[in-house]
Amino acid sequence: QGSLAIVYDVGGRGDLSFNDMAALGGERAVRELGVRLTEVESASTADFLPNLRALARSRQHDVIVGVGFLIQDAMAQVAEEFPNQKFALIDGFVDAPNVMSISFADHEGSALVGALAAITALENGGDTVGIVLGIEIPILLRFEVGYRAGVRWAVDRYNEIHGTNKQVRVLYTYTGAFDDPARGKTAAEAMLGQGATVVYQVAGGTGLGVFEAVESAARGQGKVVGPPFAIGVDSAQDYISPGFIAVSMVKRVDNGVFEAIKRALDGTFQGGAVTLKLAEGGVAASSVEMVELFFDEAVAAGAKTPEEKAVAMAGVRAAREAVPQLAWDLLNELDSLIRSGEYVVPEALDRDTAEYWRSVLSTY
Amino acid sequence: MDPRPVEQRELEALSRRERQRQLRGTFAGLAEIVVALVIGLFVGALVMDGAGYDWKLAYEGLLIGAFGDQWAIADTLASATPLILTGLVFGLSARAGYFNIGAQGQMIVGALAAVAVGAHVSAPPVMAVTLTFLAAALAGALWALPAALLKATRGVHEVISTIMFNWIAHYTALYMVFNVLNDPRSAERTVRVLPEARLGAIIPGADMTAAIFVAVGVALFMYWLLWHSPWGYEMRIAGLNPSALRYAGASPLWSVNLTFILAGIAAGIAGATQIIGRPPTYALYGDLSNVRNLGFDGIAVALIGRNHPLGIILAAIFIGAMGAGSRMMQIMAGVPLDMVRIVHGTVIIALAAPEVWSLLGKFLSRGRARREAASTAHSKTVQR
Amino acid sequence: MPDRSAPPAGAAGQYKPVSVLAGAPPWLEMRGITKVYPNGTRALENVDLRVAKGEIHGLLGENGAGKSTLMKILSGILPFTSGRILLGGREVSLRSTHDALAHGIGMVHQHFSLVPTFNALDNIILGRGASLASPDRAAARKRIQRLMEETGLHAPLDIPIEQLPVGTQQRIEILKTLDRNVDLLILDEPTAVLTPQETDQLFEVLNGLAARGTTIILITHKLREVLALTNAVTVLRSGRVVGSRLTEGATAQDLARMMVGTERLPEVKERRQHEKTEPVLRVAGLTVKGDGGQDAVKNVSFEINAGEIFAIAGVTGNGQSELIEALSGLRPIANGRAYLLGHSINGKGPRELYRMGLAHVPEDRHRLGMVAQFSVLENSILGVHHEPRFRRGLPGTLHWGKVRRYARDLVHRFQVVTPSLATPMRSLSGGNQQKLVVGRELAKSPSLIIAGQPTRGLDVGATAAIRDLLVDIRNEGKAVLLVSADLDEVLALADRVAVMYEGEILAILERHEFDRERIGLLMGGVHDGSAAG
Amino acid sequence: MLVQSLILAAIHAMVPLTVTATGEILSERAGVVNIGLEGILLISAFTAVIGAEAGGPLAGLMVGLLTGALLGLIHGIIAVYFRGDQTVSGVGLNILALGVVAIGIVDRWGAAGFHRVDRAFRVQPLSTPLGAMSPMVIVTILLAALTWYLLQHTNLGLKIQACGENPAAADAAGVRVERVRMFGAIYAGALTGLAGAYLSVDWLATITENLPAGRGFIALATVVFSRLNPWLAVVGGLIFGFFDALGLIASTSQELTRIIPYQFIQMMPYVVTLLVVAGVIGRFRSPSASGQAYRRE
Numbered sequence A: 001q002g003s004l005a006i007v008y009d010v011g012g013r014g015d016l017s018f019n020d021m022a023a024l025g026g027e028r029a030v031r032e033l034g035v036r037l038t039e040v041e042s043a044s045t046a047d048f049l050p051n052l053r054a055l056a057r058s059r060q061h062d063v064i065v066g067v068g069f070l071i072q073d074a075m076a077q078v079a080e081e082f083p084n085q086k087f088a089l090i091d092g093f094v095d096a097p098n099v100m101s102i103s104f105a106d107h108e109g110s111a112l113v114g115a116l117a118a119i120t121a122l123e124n125g126g127d128t129v130g131i132v133l134g135i136e137i138p139i140l141l142r143f144e145v146g147y148r149a150g151v152r153w154a155v156d157r158y159n160e161i162h163g164t165n166k167q168v169r170v171l172y173t174y175t176g177a178f179d180d181p182a183r184g185k186t187a188a189e190a191m192l193g194q195g196a197t198v199v200y201q202v203a204g205g206t207g208l209g210v211f212e213a214v215e216s217a218a219r220g221q222g223k224v225v226g227p228p229f230a231i232g233v234d235s236a237q238d239y240i241s242p243g244f245i246a247v248s249m250v251k252r253v254d255n256g257v258f259e260a261i262k263r264a265l266d267g268t269f270q271g272g273a274v275t276l277k278l279a280e281g282g283v284a285a286s287s288v289e290m291v292e293l294f295f296d297e298a299v300a301a302g303a304k305t306p307e308e309k310a311v312a313m314a315g316v317r318a319a320r321e322a323v324p325q326l327a328w329d330l331l332n333e334l335d336s337l338i339r340s341g342e343y344v345v346p347e348a349l350d351r352d353t354a355e356y357w358r359s360v361l362s363t364y
Numbered sequence B: 001m002d003p004r005p006v007e008q009r010e011l012e013a014l015s016r017r018e019r020q021r022q023l024r025g026t027f028a029g030l031a032e033i034v035v036a037l038v039i040g041l042f043v044g045a046l047v048m049d050g051a052g053y054d055w056k057l058a059y060e061g062l063l064i065g066a067f068g069d070q071w072a073i074a075d076t077l078a079s080a081t082p083l084i085l086t087g088l089v090f091g092l093s094a095r096a097g098y099f100n101i102g103a104q105g106q107m108i109v110g111a112l113a114a115v116a117v118g119a120h121v122s123a124p125p126v127m128a129v130t131l132t133f134l135a136a137a138l139a140g141a142l143w144a145l146p147a148a149l150l151k152a153t154r155g156v157h158e159v160i161s162t163i164m165f166n167w168i169a170h171y172t173a174l175y176m177v178f179n180v181l182n183d184p185r186s187a188e189r190t191v192r193v194l195p196e197a198r199l200g201a202i203i204p205g206a207d208m209t210a211a212i213f214v215a216v217g218v219a220l221f222m223y224w225l226l227w228h229s230p231w232g233y234e235m236r237i238a239g240l241n242p243s244a245l246r247y248a249g250a251s252p253l254w255s256v257n258l259t260f261i262l263a264g265i266a267a268g269i270a271g272a273t274q275i276i277g278r279p280p281t282y283a284l285y286g287d288l289s290n291v292r293n294l295g296f297d298g299i300a301v302a303l304i305g306r307n308h309p310l311g312i313i314l315a316a317i318f319i320g321a322m323g324a325g326s327r328m329m330q331i332m333a334g335v336p337l338d339m340v341r342i343v344h345g346t347v348i349i350a351l352a353a354p355e356v357w358s359l360l361g362k363f364l365s366r367g368r369a370r371r372e373a374a375s376t377a378h379s380k381t382v383q384r
Numbered sequence C: 001m002p003d004r005s006a007p008p009a010g011a012a013g014q015y016k017p018v019s020v021l022a023g024a025p026p027w028l029e030m031r032g033i034t035k036v037y038p039n040g041t042r043a044l045e046n047v048d049l050r051v052a053k054g055e056i057h058g059l060l061g062e063n064g065a066g067k068s069t070l071m072k073i074l075s076g077i078l079p080f081t082s083g084r085i086l087l088g089g090r091e092v093s094l095r096s097t098h099d100a101l102a103h104g105i106g107m108v109h110q111h112f113s114l115v116p117t118f119n120a121l122d123n124i125i126l127g128r129g130a131s132l133a134s135p136d137r138a139a140a141r142k143r144i145q146r147l148m149e150e151t152g153l154h155a156p157l158d159i160p161i162e163q164l165p166v167g168t169q170q171r172i173e174i175l176k177t178l179d180r181n182v183d184l185l186i187l188d189e190p191t192a193v194l195t196p197q198e199t200d201q202l203f204e205v206l207n208g209l210a211a212r213g214t215t216i217i218l219i220t221h222k223l224r225e226v227l228a229l230t231n232a233v234t235v236l237r238s239g240r241v242v243g244s245r246l247t248e249g250a251t252a253q254d255l256a257r258m259m260v261g262t263e264r265l266p267e268v269k270e271r272r273q274h275e276k277t278e279p280v281l282r283v284a285g286l287t288v289k290g291d292g293g294q295d296a297v298k299n300v301s302f303e304i305n306a307g308e309i310f311a312i313a314g315v316t317g318n319g320q321s322e323l324i325e326a327l328s329g330l331r332p333i334a335n336g337r338a339y340l341l342g343h344s345i346n347g348k349g350p351r352e353l354y355r356m357g358l359a360h361v362p363e364d365r366h367r368l369g370m371v372a373q374f375s376v377l378e379n380s381i382l383g384v385h386h387e388p389r390f391r392r393g394l395p396g397t398l399h400w401g402k403v404r405r406y407a408r409d410l411v412h413r414f415q416v417v418t419p420s421l422a423t424p425m426r427s428l429s430g431g432n433q434q435k436l437v438v439g440r441e442l443a444k445s446p447s448l449i450i451a452g453q454p455t456r457g458l459d460v461g462a463t464a465a466i467r468d469l470l471v472d473i474r475n476e477g478k479a480v481l482l483v484s485a486d487l488d489e490v491l492a493l494a495d496r497v498a499v500m501y502e503g504e505i506l507a508i509l510e511r512h513e514f515d516r517e518r519i520g521l522l523m524g525g526v527h528d529g530s531a532a533g
Numbered sequence D: 001m002l003v004q005s006l007i008l009a010a011i012h013a014m015v016p017l018t019v020t021a022t023g024e025i026l027s028e029r030a031g032v033v034n035i036g037l038e039g040i041l042l043i044s045a046f047t048a049v050i051g052a053e054a055g056g057p058l059a060g061l062m063v064g065l066l067t068g069a070l071l072g073l074i075h076g077i078i079a080v081y082f083r084g085d086q087t088v089s090g091v092g093l094n095i096l097a098l099g100v101v102a103i104g105i106v107d108r109w110g111a112a113g114f115h116r117v118d119r120a121f122r123v124q125p126l127s128t129p130l131g132a133m134s135p136m137v138i139v140t141i142l143l144a145a146l147t148w149y150l151l152q153h154t155n156l157g158l159k160i161q162a163c164g165e166n167p168a169a170a171d172a173a174g175v176r177v178e179r180v181r182m183f184g185a186i187y188a189g190a191l192t193g194l195a196g197a198y199l200s201v202d203w204l205a206t207i208t209e210n211l212p213a214g215r216g217f218i219a220l221a222t223v224v225f226s227r228l229n230p231w232l233a234v235v236g237g238l239i240f241g242f243f244d245a246l247g248l249i250a251s252t253s254q255e256l257t258r259i260i261p262y263q264f265i266q267m268m269p270y271v272v273t274l275l276v277v278a279g280v281i282g283r284f285r286s287p288s289a290s291g292q293a294y295r296r297e
C-alpha cells in the first residue's frame, strides 16, 4: 500500500546535502506511512532519463521523486511520456499537471545565517565572514546572494543599534568541486587567514574541509569552542564538528519528499510549483531539537550511541552559547521580518543578477 | 644452408595452422574474459550476500536492466556509445606506445565545441549534425596536439601533460559553461543545441541515437587504420619498436602527432555524442556531470578490449551493460550503485591476470608433459 | 677456486687437462635433460653432457640447436622439464642464477646481460653484498683493475654501458663473470665481437683458468677456435646430442659434418670479373658525430664502384656504426658530402635514400631491422610499406593479399625457414631472421647495399647463405658496402678493404694486397708506411 | 598571516603527493607501475580511520600503511607472479575502491557518504613558528631521504634499478627479480597507504567516498615530474601544493577574480606544473622494463 521512488542526483547518497535530506524524507515516509521505498542513484546526468523511465514503466510507484534541478529536463520528458504517473521534482520546475515542483527559499535561510555570521564577527571584534561554495551553478548563487543579504541587513541593523558605522566584508570562493574536502579546507584556511570569524559552507563534501579548517584553527588557539565558527548547510550539520558549528541552514527537502508521497496517497496531489519558504518551514536555521532529532534517529538505527549523542550535544549547545546573544536576536528578528514579508531577500539565479547583488550588497 | 627447401604448399598448410592457432588464441582471450566475469560476479555475490542483499535478484536485475527488452538493449548501447570512443583514445594511443590518459579533457573540449557550433550554426539537419561533429572532432584534436608537440619537442611525458590538460580543460569548461555558453533561462547548463543539430532516439522510449553508429564507425575506421593502412602500420611500429620507425623511413614526429590527433578526434566526437546524441537535454551541464568520468572509464574499456578497436566495442557494450543493468539492480534488489562498482572493479582486476588461468592450465598439463617426456625417453632406450 | 695470485697463464700447455672422453672422472653431469618451452617448442630432448674438472669443453651446433638453452639451464636461468644435474657426483638443484652462482657456476651470455644505464663497475657488483649495505665500489674497482691487468681485457669502468661499443660490452660481460671466481665458466659465443688479438688474449686467459682447475664450457660457431682451445666437444642438433669427441685429431671438416650432417664446409661463391665502372657511392671528407657529440667519423673519403664489395674492417666502436648510420640517413652528416649515383645524400632520410637506390641491412637487427612482435608477413614490407604496389584501390589501404604474395616470394627466394608467414618474427632463429632482413633489402633491387655485420652470431649454414647472397648481387653489378668485425669474412668477400681506426680510414687495400697480419695490425692502429700506396 | 597559511597549506598539500610519489618511484624503478594509487589512497584512508578509532592515531597510520602494503602485495602478485597487465590491475583497483569505501562507510558508521574523525583519534599537530604543522611533514622528508638512500647508496638500490632497466641482466647477475619487484610493489603500496591515512586521520580528519579526489593521479604526475628522484618528488609536491593553495587563496580576492575569472586562477597548479616540466624537467626516459612483466622462458 503505497510506494515511493526516489531518483537521486549524481552526488548520490552521502552528499551531506539534498540527496541525504531526500532520503531522510523517504525513510520517514516508510516509517510513518508504511510505504515501500525504491532508491536509484545516477552515475551520470545521462542516467536520469532511463532511470525515471524504468521506474515509470514499472507502474508500481505512487510518486517518483527526482532530486535536484539537473533532473528537470529528464523529468519534463518522462512526465509527458507517462501522463498518469505522478512525479515530484526537488529544486526545479516542470510545467506539467502530473509534476509537483518543489523548491526551497535557500536565499531566505542563507540570509538568516548570514545575519548570525555578521554579528558574530562584529561582536568578536572581527569584520570578515566567508562563504565556501562548490561548483558555480545557479542554485549556489541563490545561497551566496542570500547570505550576503543577511550580512548586509545585520550590519545595517547593528550600526543602527549601536550608532556605529561598522562594515563586514564577505569573502567568497567557488572551489569547483563538491567532493574534495582538501579544497574546502584550503579555501577556508585562506579566509580564516584573512580574518574571517565565520565561514558558511555550501559545498557538499567539500564543506567537510571547511569544518576541519575551522575546528583546527580554533583548537590551534587552545579553544574547545568557537569562534571561529563554521555554518552548516542543508541538514542540521551542527553535530559534525560539535562546538565549532554555530548553526546550519536547514533545507527541509525531507519535508518536500514526505509531502509529495503523502499527498499522492491521500489524493491531494496536484501538479504545479510549490515553494517551501521560510514561512512554510521549507528552510530554517537549525535548532538544538533538530540536531537531537538526527541523533535520535541515528541512535535508533544503531549508528550512534547515546554517549556519543551526549558528548556531541554538549558541544552543539556550547557553540550556540558562544555565539553572541545579539546574533541570535538579530537572526530571529530577521526571521520574523522575512516571514511577515517585511523584508524580501534578494534572489539570484544567474551570473548577472548575482553580480548586481554582489555590488549592491557589498558593504565595502 | 638449410637442406630443406621451403615448399610453397607446406608453407600454406603451416599458415593455415598458424591461423588456427591464432583463432584458438582469440577463443582463449574470450574465455579469459568470461572467467574474469565469473570471478567478478562471484565476488560481488559474496559481498552482496554478506551485506544482506539478495544477489540472485540483483543479478536478475542486472541482466534485465542490460538486455531485458528493446529499451534495455538500447540504453545499454547508448551508455556504450561514448565509451567506445574514449576507449579508442586510450587504445589507439597504447598501440602506438603512448599512455594517453587525456580523453577526459579532450572530450570536455569536444563537448564545448559541440555546444558552441550546435547551438549557434543553423543549417539543414544532416549538415548541422555533421558540422557539430566536425567542430567537436577538431576541438578534441587541437586539445590533444599540445601534448604531442610537448612530447616530440620537449620530451614531456604524456602522462603528466595529459593529466594536466584534463584539469585545464575541466576549469576552462567550468568557466565557459557559466560565462559564455550559459542558457540564461536555465543557468545550470549551457544553451541547448538547435533541433537540427540533435540526434533523436531511434527507439522511442530509449536513449540510443544514431550516435552509436558514429562511434562504431570511428572504431571501424581505427581498425582499418591500424591494420589496413600504412599509417597504422607505422603507428604500431612506433608502439613496439620506436627505433625501427626511422629505419622504416617514417617520421617519428609525424607519427606521434597523427596518433594524438586521431585520439583527440575520437575524444572530441565522444564529447559531441553526449551533447547532440543523448536526449533529452542536448546541452552541457554546469558541473560537467554529463561527461563525468567517461574519459577514465574509457581506459578500463580499452584495457578490457585489449586495445583492439573491435575488442573496445565489445568492452564498451559490456561496461554499458553494467551501467544499464545497475539501474535494475537498484530497482529490483535495492542494491546500491556502489555495490555495482565492486563487481565492476573485481571483474577488471581478474582480467588483469590471465596468466592465473594459463598457470592453472600449465599446472594441470605439467603432469602430462612429464609423462610424455618420460615415455619418449623410454622409447628411445628401447630403440637402442 | 682458482688462485688469482698465481702468475697468469702462458705455460698452459704443460698442464694439459684431461677430458671425460680421455678417461678423466666426470665432474659435471647433465643427464637426460629435456626442455619444453611454454609455447610447446621442444628445445632439448634427453640431452646428456659430461665434463671433467679443468676441462675446456666446446658446445657446437647450428642456430637453434639448443646450445644456449642447455647452458641457460645449467646457469639456473631456465627451468627444465625433466632430467638431472650432478656436480661432483651430487645432484644439485639450480632454480635460479642465485643458486647456480652459489654452486660456483657463472655464464657469459650470448645476448649481453648488462644493465645499459649502469656503468661497468655497477654491473659487476650488481647482485652482490648485503642488501642494505653500501656498495663497496672502491674495493671492487681495485679488484677489477687487477683482473683487467691479468687478463688483458680492458674496459672503462665509469661510462654507462649503453654508450660503449659492443666489443667493450663483451669484455665487461666476461670480466663480470670472471670476477665471480666461478668453478664452472660458461661462455656463449664470447668472441663474436672481439678482435683477433682480443680473442687470442681471452683464450690465453681461459687456458690459464683451466690449468688452475676451472672448468669451461664454450659455445662458438668458429671452428678454428674450437680446434685451438677445447679438449673435447659435444655437438647438438635439433635439441639432441649428435655426439661427443676429443678435439685432438679432429679437423674442421669433421666438426662441420657433425654439426650440419654434410661432408663439405660451404665455400664462398665464385666472383665474376667486372670492367671498372662508374662509382656508385662517393664519400668526400665525411665527418659524423657520435652519441656523445665527439667526432666519431673524421674526414673520411672513399668511393665504391658498381660490381664491387667494399669492406670496412676494424674493431667495433671505431666509427663504423656511425658511418653507416650517416650513409643510410639515420644520423646527420656533420661535415663533408656523400653522393649516391651522383646525387648528394646530405640531409636525406631513409625513405628518400631508398628511392635513390639504397638498401640497408642494419648492424643491430633486433633494434632497427625488424619488429620482433610483428609477423614475418608484416616484417617483409618494413620500409617499403608505403609503396603503391602494396595498395588497394581504396586510398591508402594496404593490400595484404599482395603483401602475402610478396612475402611468400621473399621467404621462398631467400630460403627463410619459418612455420608460416603469420609467425611472429621473434620466434624465428637468428639466422632466419637475418635471411629475411637481407632478402627484404636485396629485393629492393638497390644500386648500393649497406650491410652491417650481416653474419654476426649466425651458424655456418646461415653465414654461407648470406655471404652467397652478397656475392650474387656483387656479380649482378651492384655495389656493396660491407662492415664486419669478422676478418675472415672481410678477406673472403671484399674486393677492397678500408681499415677504420678511431674514426679515420688508415688504409684502403686492393684484393691482391690482402694480408691477415697487416690488416690486423691496422685494426689495432699500427700504421705501416707501405700501406700508403 | 595569509602568507603563513599559504605556506602551511602548500606543505600539507605536498605530503600526500610526495609520499605516494616516493613509494611509486621506488616501485617504478624496480619495474612495477601502479596506476591504482588513487584507489589505494582511498581504501587505506578508510581503514586508517577504523584503525585510529580502535587504537589511536598511530595505529591509524599503521593500519593505513598495512592496508596499502596489502593492496600493493596483491597488485605485485598480479604484476610479478601472474605477469598480468599492470595497468588493468591498477584501473580495477581504482574502481573497486570507490565501491568498497562507499559501502564500508555505511556499514561501519551507519551514515552514507562521510564520517568525521574525532579529535582524540587524529594525529596531533606540532606547533611551529609557522603554525600547527603535521608531524607527517617530517615523516615525508624522512621517507624521501630514506628512499633516495636506498636507491642510490645500497646494494638493494642497484638491484632495484637493474630490475627496472633490464630484469634479464639482473637475473643473470643472481638478483632474485621477483622478490625485488615484489618489494617495490609493496613499498609503493605501503607508502601510498600511509599517505591515505594522512588524508583521513591527519590532514582532513574525515573520510568520504572519494577523499583523494584525484590526488592519486596527481601523484602519478609527480612521479614523472620527479624523474624518479625522491627529492624532486618533494619539489614537485611542493610546487603543486603551493599553486593549488595559491589558486584557492587568490580566488577569494574579489579584486583579482574581477580581472581573472577564478576558474583560471584555480587552473594555476596544472599550468605551472606543465610549464615547469616543459621548461626545466624536460626529456625523461623511464626505466626500459618498467611496467613490463618479466618472464624467463
Ligand SMILES: Nc1ncnc2c1ncn2[C@@H]1O[C@H](COP(=O)(O)OP(=O)(O)OP(=O)(O)O)[C@@H](O)[C@H]1O
Pocket (backbone or CB within 6 Å): C037, C038, C039, C041, C042, C043, C061, C062, C063, C064, C065, C066, C067, C068, C069, C070, C110, C427, C428, C429, C430, C431, C459, D296, D297
Ligand atoms: N624463449 C623461448 N621460447 C620458445 N622457444 C625457444 C625460446 N628460446 C629458444 N627457443 C627454441 O629453442 C630452440 C633452441 O634454442 P637455443 O637458443 O638454445 O639455440 P642455440 O643453439 O643457442 O642457437 P644459436 O646458435 O642461434 O644461439 C630453438 O628452436 C628455439 O626456437
Ligand SMILES: Nc1ncnc2c1ncn2[C@@H]1O[C@H](COP(=O)(O)OP(=O)(O)OP(=O)(O)O)[C@@H](O)[C@H]1O
Pocket (backbone or CB within 6 Å): C039, C041, C063, C064, C068, C110, C111, C426, C427, C428, C429, C430, C431, C456, C457, C458
Ligand atoms: N618468444 C620466443 N618464442 C619462440 N622462440 C623464441 C622466442 N624467443 C627466442 N626464440 C628462439 O630462441 C632462439 C635463440 O634466440 P635468442 O634470443 O637466444 O637469439 P637469436 O638472436 O635468435 O640467436 P642468434 O642470433 O644467436 O642466432 C632463436 O632461435 C629463436 O627461435
Ligand SMILES: [Mg+2]
Pocket (backbone or CB within 6 Å): A011, A012, A013, A014, B338, D102, D113, D209
Ligand atoms: Mg554514494
Ligand SMILES: [Mg+2]
Pocket (backbone or CB within 6 Å): C067, C068, C069, C110, C188
Ligand atoms: Mg644461442
